[in-house]
Amino acid sequence: MNILVFDIETIPDLEGGRRLFGLEGLGDEEVASAMFALRRQETGGQSEFIRHHLQRVVAISAVLRQGEKLAVWSLGERDSTEAELVQRFFDGIERYSPVLVSWNGSGFDLPVLHYRALLHGISAPRYWEVGDEERAFRYNNYLGRYHWRHIDLMDVLAGFSPRASAPLDQIAQLLGFPGKVGMSGGDVWNRWLAGEIDAIRDYCETDVLNTYLVYLRFERMRGNLEEGAYRGECERLRGHLREVDRPHFREFLEAWPEAI
Structure with missing residues (x-):
């Protein structure tokens, strides 16, 4: 079985904001400020979080567990277009038909x-399959909230109750995993303005590492991994991060006790 743990990072869709709100002629920071202000107005000052259809994807990171292989990476290159990133994500589903694992993937990612695939004209038939072409997808597909082809850990662990949902960072730390490393989602826009796309991609990778580790613990709880197998998967991940030996992976390992 192939497992693909994924996470995305986004910024405001500035071109969409210009088009919808008549903001042509303004600079990027001015457009974003206007979009945040409009959102605060919509929510009565409760939130400036941009709605889903006006989020632009700037990074997609993944952990792929396939047979004896394990990989942790960010899709595309630092200068890849949004369309290229989104296409690569859905191409991976076409190729591997993995079980998708996320944290709040159903609610956000x-x-x-x-919306971005729709905008860019991206074809993703495997992802949208619900049994019309392949019967196995009728009762277990990527779209069904209570199916297992996509496991939104936040939703599942909350018993599908929004009132019981929890942040990944806190759950990861409670389990002894590193949690957020280097930055948070709220920093992405300012890091993007500063041209720090590599830092955003690194941060996204640490998020999928935390999600993958929570997933392994979840699989142990479900009875799908015995204790020895769980420990083996953790050691496999440690070994991979040591071998790749990138600064954010070293920082992640330093915050992850060997006994956990």
């Missing part, structure tokens, strides 16, 4: 990817 996947709806954003739906």
